[in-house]
Amino acid sequence: MRAARLHEYTHDMSAGLSLDEVDEPQVSTPTEVVVSVEGAGWCQTDNHIIEGMWEQYVEQPLPMTLGHENAGTVVETAEEVELVSEGDQVICHPVQTCGTCRPCRQGETMYCENQSFNGLTTDGGFANELLTSERAVIPLPDGVDPVDIAPHADAGITAYHAVKKAVDGLNPGDTAVVIGVGGLGHIGLQCLDAMSAADIVAVDLKESARDLAADLGARYTLDPENEDIASEVADISDGVGAAQVLDFVGADETTALAPDLCAAGGDHHIIGYGGHIHEPAQALVNGEFSYRGNIVGRYTELQELVALVERGEVDLHTTRYDLSEVNDVAVALEAREIDGRAVITP
Secondary structure, eight states, X not given: OEEEEEOSOOSOGGGSOEEEEOOOOOOOSTTEXXXXXXXXXXXXXXXXXXXXXXXXXXXXXXSEEOOOEEXXXXXXXXXXXXXXXXXXXXXXXXXXXXSOSHHHHTTOGGGOTTOEEBTTTBOXXXXXXXXXXXXXXXXXXXTOOHHHHGGGGTHHHHHHHHHHHHHTTOOTTOEEEEEOOSTTHHHHHHHHHHHOOOXXXXXXXXXXXXXXXXXXTOSEEEOTTTSOHHHHHHHHTTTSOEEEEEESSOOHHHHTTHHHHEEEEEEEEEOSOSSOOOOOHHHHHHHOOEEEEOOSOOHHHHHHHHHHHHTTSOOOOEEEEEGGGHHHHHHHHHTTOOOSEEEEEO
8 A cells, every 4th residue: 555654754745745655554553453544634733744854752763654634544453443334424533542551541642651653653544545543543434534533633632632731721701812823723713612611812813814813703903913912902902911822833933932922811822833931930939820731632633633624613624635745735824825734645
């Protein structure tokens, strides 16, 4: 079968992955599942993996097939699998967990001590087929297209996971700021609109992204190139500031907004990454705001997000590409030329 594989780290996105012929995966343990991949979302994290940004955090055996946002049809199940059968359409949580370590038993599946992560630590879904486990697949409701929903496997639940935490700190009429209305941000904005009664302020450099944000539920949209974001949010919130900030960019420029943007006791959620936090400790003491990290989301949160999708509360904007176009997608994403999410169709 064909697979788009990373052989060595590089900053040249035009040649990051190579199309290789590899063996089809086979089940070898009692709970494994093989999925024919119909849609595999391309994520900014894929660019970061190609660059080698994750090498110091996780072990990455190269060559490796990338792709951690996957959905498709089950084509093989091991003998103990009961949740799904051949022919079922599923979305695949990117993390395969053991279920027996302490974090798993506490429901914190993202902290599993024995996990493998598709496309990050083990072969992913930029291929015709994906090997995963029963604990990682979620059956799709009738009428939900695996291609369209695939990016929710990471982008969707990462955004949802952050919003679910932010909603706990929001009361009706509070101000919530969404920074970056791209692949993750446009999902997070919809989740925020569906799950809270906050006044949503969307911040993005691109006019098309701001227009999309307005269509998806943002009450206000701001252009950081031509407007003072902190001053505008202060005016919108009657001087209180933003109770919750969802930063889907995570650049130095956006993390630096927190001291002037957050209300007392507020949170600045870091979802996008690549930048740094360089703020005086006193700024956090003075405002008692917090920076909060986010990584993907629990299996149960993906179930909850699928329910929102089925109800029509969250609409994913996608563009489809052939597997042979993976490097073109990487280049386009690096140049900020993709609105919504790119989906590879192996």
